[in-house]
Amino acid sequence: MKKRLFVTGLSGFVGQHIQSRLASPGSSWELLPAASAYDLTNADSLIDLWPELPDAVIHLAGQTFVPEAFRDPARTFDINLFGTLNLLQALKARGFSGTFLYVSSGDVYGQVAEEHLPITEQQPPLPRNPYAVSKLSAEFLSLQWGLSEGWAVLVARPFNHIGTAQKDSFVIASAARQICRIKQGLQAPQLQVGDIDVTRDFLDVGDVIAAYFALLENGTPGQVYNICSGREQSIRSLIEQLADLAEVDVELVADPARMRRADQRRVCGNHAKLANATGWAPATTTQQSLRAILSDWEMRVRQQ
Numbered sequence: 001m002k003k004r005l006f007v008t009g010l011s012g013f014v015g016q017h018i019q020s021r022l023a024s025p026g027s028s029w030e031l032l033p034a035a036s037a038y039d040l041t042n043a044d045s046l047i048d049l050w051p052e053l054p055d056a057v058i059h060l061a062g063q064t065f066v067p068e069a070f071r072d073p074a075r076t077f078d079i080n081l082f083g084t085l086n087l088l089q090a091l092k093a094r095g096f097s098g099t100f101l102y103v104s105s106g107d108v109y110g111q112v113a114e115e116h117l118p119i120t121e122q123q124p125p126l127p128r129n130p131y132a133v134s135k136l137s138a139e140f141l142s143l144q145w146g147l148s149e150g151w152a153v154l155v156a157r158p159f160n161h162i163g164t165a166q167k168d169s170f171v172i173a174s175a176a177r178q179i180c181r182i183k184q185g186l187q188a189p190q191l192q193v194g195d196i197d198v199t200r201d202f203l204d205v206g207d208v209i210a211a212y213f214a215l216l217e218n219g220t221p222g223q224v225y226n227i228c229s230g231r232e233q234s235i236r237s238l239i240e241q242l243a244d245l246a247e248v249d250v251e252l253v254a255d256p257a258r259m260r261r262a263d264q265r266r267v268c269g270n271h272a273k274l275a276n277a278t279g280w281a282p283a284t285t286t287q288q289s290l291r292a293i294l295s296d297w298e299m300r301v302r303q304q
Contacts, residue, residue, distance in 0.1 A: 002030040003056065004055045004056075005030065005055065005058065006031075006032045006050065006056075006058075007031065007060060008040065008059050008060055009059075010060075013163070013166045013205065015061075016165050017209055018058070019031065021209055032050065032052060032054045035048055036048065040079060040083030041079055041082065043090065047090060049090060050091075050094050050096075053096055053098070055099070056098050056100070056101070056216050057100050058101045058216070059087060059100065059142075062134075063075065063076045063134075065131075066132075069129055069130040069134070070129060073134075077134050080134035080137075081137045081141065084141055084142065085141060088141070092149060099154070099216055099221075100145070100151050101154050101155075101215055101219075102139060102142040102153065102155050102156070103158065103212070104139045105131075105157060106158060106159035106226065106227075106269055107129070107131065107132040108127050108132045110126035110264075111126065111264050117232075117268045119226065119270060120226070120270045121157075121225065121226055128263065139155045142155060143155065143222060154221060154224075156211065156212060156215060156224075156225055157226050158203070158227040159269045160200045161203050161204065161205045161208045162204060162205065162289055163204055163293065164205075164293055164295075165296065172235075172242070172290075172293065173297070175191060175238070176242055176290075176294055176297040178192065179191065179294070179297075180298045180300075182248050182250060183247075184298075184301055186301065189248065189249060189251060190252075191250045193253065193254060193258060195258075195259055196235040196236040196239060197234060198234065198264070198266070199233060200232065201229050201231065201268050201269045202229060203227065203228055203229045204284035207283055207284050208227055210283065211225075211227040211280050217278070218277055218278040219277055223277075225273055226273065227274060228268075228271050229269070229282050230282075232267060232268035242290050245287070245291060245294055
């Protein structure tokens with residue numbers, strides 16, 4: 001018999017991919033739909049959300065855009081921290097006692113000295129923006145709830161993820177969109193970019209989701225897990241690979257509006273703890289990810 005899974009944030013980038021995964025045959029989980037529309041910042045909207053009790057919850061929903069968090073930190077906290085509290089209280093009131101996976105972010109580590117790379121879960125978090133502070137706060141809240149209520153609560157800290165259907169406010173999606181527009185003759189062969197000479201730890205969204213399910217099945221309650229590739233790649237190299245795959249010659253042009261100089265020049269995570277607990281390993285190559293992203297944007301640009 002399939003286990004019932006409730007996921008917040010289903011309409012977002014990762015949520016859409018979770019829906020696709022659960023729709024495929026062979027999944028041991030079934031998606032438990034919300035009984036009505038809800039807003040995490042409105043506790044009353046969560047009261048009658050579950051006609052049946054879920055066996056597990058993945059809490060994905062949140063305000064994820066860092067510039068927006070600086071612009072309106074109070075709203076970011078309202079969604080990411082107090083929204084999480086509202087969800088936990090509503091689940092408790094309904095009698096939930098299953099597994100709760102809080103999806104945080106590798107951004108909570110903040111600036112990490114190069115001698116401390118790759119980043120393990122032992123690295124003390126030092127968030128540098130309101131978004132990361134809100135995520136770390138909600139981590140502590142979720143873990144405290146697990147201790148107080150006896151729930152199996154786990155925290156995932158995914159690093160940068162890429163894949164189809166991502167908004168073009170994210171760097172690789174933006175580059176892919178522009179490359180497809182160039183290929184279709186819709187813009188000059190110049191790519192507007194920000195600070196691309198930094199490295200990040202990129203993972204395909206499908207591998208991120210596989211890690212979430214691996215944690216639901218085999219993660220240790222009360223623990224925090226990095227979800228990452230374990231490899232650092234420069235943003236410039238990924239953009240160049242996209243252009244090569246699309247067979248487009250492009251000139252990279254620095255756009256002052258995109259030029260937020262990153263304090264953290266290099267990022268690389270360590271996923272040994274996750275691998276040891278669950279047997280998870282990344283299964284998608286960067287090239288496979290980039291091909292899928294290009295194909296997706298080719299279609300989206302044609303439809304625009």
